Amino acid sequence: MENIIVVNGNELSFEQGETILEVASRAGIEIPTLCHLKGTTPTGTCRVCVVEVEGKGELVTACSTKAAWTKFQMEVQADDDADELCPAWGDCRLQELAYQYQVTGDRPVGERWDPVPMETVNPFIIRDFSRCIRCGRCVKACNEVQVNKAITCLEDSNGRITKIVAGNDKPLVESDCVFCGECVQACPVGALVEKDSRYKWRPREVKRVRTTCSYCGVGCQIELHVKDGRVVKVTGVDVPPNNGSLCVKGRFGYAFIGSEERLTKPLIKEQDGSFREATWDEAIKLVAERLYGIKEAVGPDSIGVFTSARMTNEENYLAHKFTRAVLKTNNIDHCARL
Ligand code: SF4
Ligand code: SF4
Numbered sequence: 001m002e003n004i005i006v007v008n009g010n011e012l013s014f015e016q017g018e019t020i021l022e023v024a025s026r027a028g029i030e031i032p033t034l035c036h037l038k039g040t041t042p043t044g045t046c047r048v049c050v051v052e053v054e055g056k057g058e059l060v061t062a063c064s065t066k067a068a069w070t071k072f073q074m075e076v077q078a079d080d081d082a083d084e085l086c087p088a089w090g091d092c093r094l095q096e097l098a099y100q101y102q103v104t105g106d107r108p109v110g111e112r113w114d115p116v117p118m119e120t121v122n123p124f125i126i127r128d129f130s131r132c133i134r135c136g137r138c139v140k141a142c143n144e145v146q147v148n149k150a151i152t153c154l155e156d157s158n159g160r161i162t163k164i165v166a167g168n169d170k171p172l173v174e175s176d177c178v179f180c181g182e183c184v185q186a187c188p189v190g191a192l193v194e195k196d197s198r199y200k201w202r203p204r205e206v207k208r209v210r211t212t213c214s215y216c217g218v219g220c221q222i223e224l225h226v227k228d229g230r231v232v233k234v235t236g237v238d239v240p241p242n243n244g245s246l247c248v249k250g251r252f253g254y255a256f257i258g259s260e261e262r263l264t265k266p267l268i269k270e271q272d273g274s275f276r277e278a279t280w281d282e283a284i285k286l287v288a289e290r291l292y293g294i295k296e297a298v299g300p301d302s303i304g305v306f307t308s309a310r311m312t313n314e315e316n317y318l319a320h321k322f323t324r325a326v327l328k329t330n331n332i333d334h335c336a337r338l
């Protein structure tokens with residue numbers, strides 16, 4: 001029989017080069033994974049996806065074993081390191097699998113983690129390797145998805161990951177890290193977390209709102225995690241153009257939304273250079289009168305309009321329409337061309 005594997009009694013066809021994991025998931029058969037990261041080369045380090053293959057003397061990892069004519073049964077191996085004080089509690093892949101497969105840890109609380117000091121000096125990311133399960137997803141995310149190559153895996157003589165290091169084992173802030181946060185999003189446990197939101201909210205407390213990042217024209221799709229009307233975290237959505245990835249601005253640049261320093265009312269500049277608060281009606285009337293006056297006195301081409309990458313496409317479109325159709329000038333430009 002060619003190009004057929006039998007998974008738990010189900011005959012499934014496969015394409016050359018497909019892994020057991022890919023064939024099974026295409027057929028809707030779930031094989032649990034931890035270290036597997038979509039779009040990157042498999043490592044098989046966590047061994048959560050091990051399956052029994054007929055005729056093979058040992059268990060194989062479904063994520064890195066190519067499908068071949070064979071039969072196998074799934075087995076699950078997982079450890080239970082999840083605890084209620086973990087910052088990822090409720091949003092942890094390890095905890096999810098432990099619940100789903102009813103895995104119980106056999107180590108007493110307090111002996112579960114290697115005591116490693118947390119790295120808190122970075123601007124956006126806390127690294128807590130006491131919680132690291134050494135799956136290597138962060139390194140795949142950094143090196144193969146974002147291609148920043150800021151972190152690597154140290155391995156022992158058996159090829160097992162012993163530590164994740166940045167540069168020559170430095171804090172991220174002293175390495176080539178650009179703080180895109182891809183590693184944080186890929187971490188399946190609470191070993192890498194966003195500094196600003198650690199312990200400030202629980203995943204179950206937030207409402208997720210899908211929107212478009214407005215920092216630049218790429219238009220990355222993002223999800224805002226909102227608690228009590230405040231954005232507490234941003235994650236990428238796995239659709240084009242970004243397929244889940246974000247840059248530092250899209251992922252971490254949201255503090256301005258709830259900033260106390262943000263202008264909420266228009267300010268009118270007085271003759272002496274001071275500003276005073278005004279109503280929108282007053283401010284818009286004043287701007288309209290001034291623009292009209294300049295246009296009438298010295299012509300529309302004496303006016304220029306600059307728009308911004310911080311605005312949405314729709315707002316930029318409106319600005320262009322206003323400039324050309326209302327002001328009657330083609331003097332419209334955008335900060336991206338500076
Ligand atoms: S934040 Fe980005 S660049 Fe820095 S280690 Fe993580 S993935 Fe690499
Ligand atoms: S930091 Fe997270 S993603 Fe990286 S190896 Fe540890 S558990 Fe895996």
Ligand code: SF4
Nearest residue numbers: 213215216220247250
């Ligand atoms: S996340 Fe970064 S690249 Fe994507 S739209 Fe926002 S600013 Fe642009």
